[in-house]
Amino acid sequence: MTTTSTMRSEIAEQPTALRRTLDSLLPRAGEIADLARGTSQVLFIARGSSDNAAVYGSYLLQAHAGRLATLASPSIATTYGAKVDLNGVLAVAISQSGRTEEIVDTLRWAADCGARTVGVTNGAGSALTEIADLSLVTEAGSEFAVPATKTYTTQLAALAVLALGLGADLDAGELRGVPAAIDDVLAMPEDGVDAIVERLVGCHGAVVSGRGMAFSTALEAALKLKEACYLHAMGLSYADLLHGPIAVVDAETPAILVAANSGPTLEGTVRLAERVTSVGTPAYAIGGGSALAGACDLAVATPDLPEWLAPFSLIVPAQLITEKLARRLGYDPDAPRGLGKVTQTA
Template identity: 80%
Template structure:
């Protein structure tokens, strides 16, 4: 087992400061976002990979709190099929960590040609995405060297929260600005539960990661991290979809990791799912969910007490730490998963 500190672990620890810089840079742009909001009615997110998981958070956030229909684009409609779609009244939000993924830039340009206004969210200042968008939200994560996205992902979530504020969401910007301190405390806390869960996961081939609503994005991103850095057959699902059939795969050899904010309308269902999984004899681990979820799980990792809408920015951090810990336990290098690079081009 590798014991040296990974670059991924160092970059996880950099997230509080990266989030502070990002919020300082982006909150002043709320008036410009509001202007774009007055010209549009619904939002189309354009993204791939971790950025696509961030877009899922943005979609829930805007629909639940800004009263706007928000959907995820299918980039192949633009890049492969070359179809034309009426996007008048649409705000197309393209998300790319580097801002250099051609498919995402091309799809955003296609959206503009179809009548949409455009926003680019990226960590790449001066990238093609920033140059093509009507308005660029440039996150301030700094250089990210490890292939698994950590600080670029959480700063994307922060940018999406700022987008929601600009589009009229009745949210407390003060709660958003409290997130970096909350994450800093969580990273500094003893990591015993994460070590124990990693020990339990080291002997399995697959796992189900589930959350609902705002936390669904966290389940998807956690599953992606475990797949790309630990080579675990991890399935990220909404718990509503899990109950429609795939729950059959959860057994003594396929644990469930359940993710939830410490409060909110999806918490009772998450607790009920934990109880059901446990009664079936399967291991169940929790991230967040307060004492209610902890009591229903074999092991759990506490999460900061943030409002449900802001919680996903912090909920992913324990999953990042778990991924890094498990990868090293398995003897893998979490910084450089096999077959992956920092920028993925899709033809």
């Protein structure tokens, strides 16, 4: 457990990457407002980790900016070639590289259907930036490990700025405080992370659950465990989990529960923890304060960020768990089998 992976190094770079990204993008909130004038809905176009970031953006815009926000089905454009009326829509394509053809082609299709377009990418000068009406280029720097870490959290930052530009009732000063909060997460003792890793060794599956703003974290944490640890991890809203799939959690399939330390979804997450542990299922908490920690077998604390910013800090322990578990299982977290940094969809 002493070897340092590239993934671990890039996890540690997130506070700096976030500071650079916020310095670059916050002054552009006015440009976003200008472009979006006359639009009322937002359509997110993404895949993989970027799609999970889009889930965060969707909750953020609907809860705080009063805009209907939905996730696109790129095959409507690239496979079916359907014509859809997108007048009054702001289409936001998210791609770490800016070179994924399916995402670029879908944003081009959205423009042809009448949408105004935004590209969110870490790839300055990429194809996505060339076709978007407005490009929000993150400042993550080069990311070499295949599992996205700093490119993911800087995408969250870009979407938080997008929300501010679209009139969200949120405090930009709170957003400025996120890098320091991530510094705090990285400085915390890793006893809780290590204990969860040891409990996951030998497990073939896990359910990762959260709701609201934290749902994006549940999806991304599950994706990381699948990508780097080959764990059959499912990311589910706790509302969906309670409607049947809760039967999959048992003594061999633990529940990893993520929640902000306060907010409207915390109480339900605590109730879910109590329910699964009552039938002998291990439950491990990321965030959720003392309430969730008290209902779970193991817990990793996170800073007291407002609920709308909690996904930034919640994902970091999940990244650390993934990186450590991969190495504990004898896998290379930097280069999972069958994956690359740019995925093209046939």
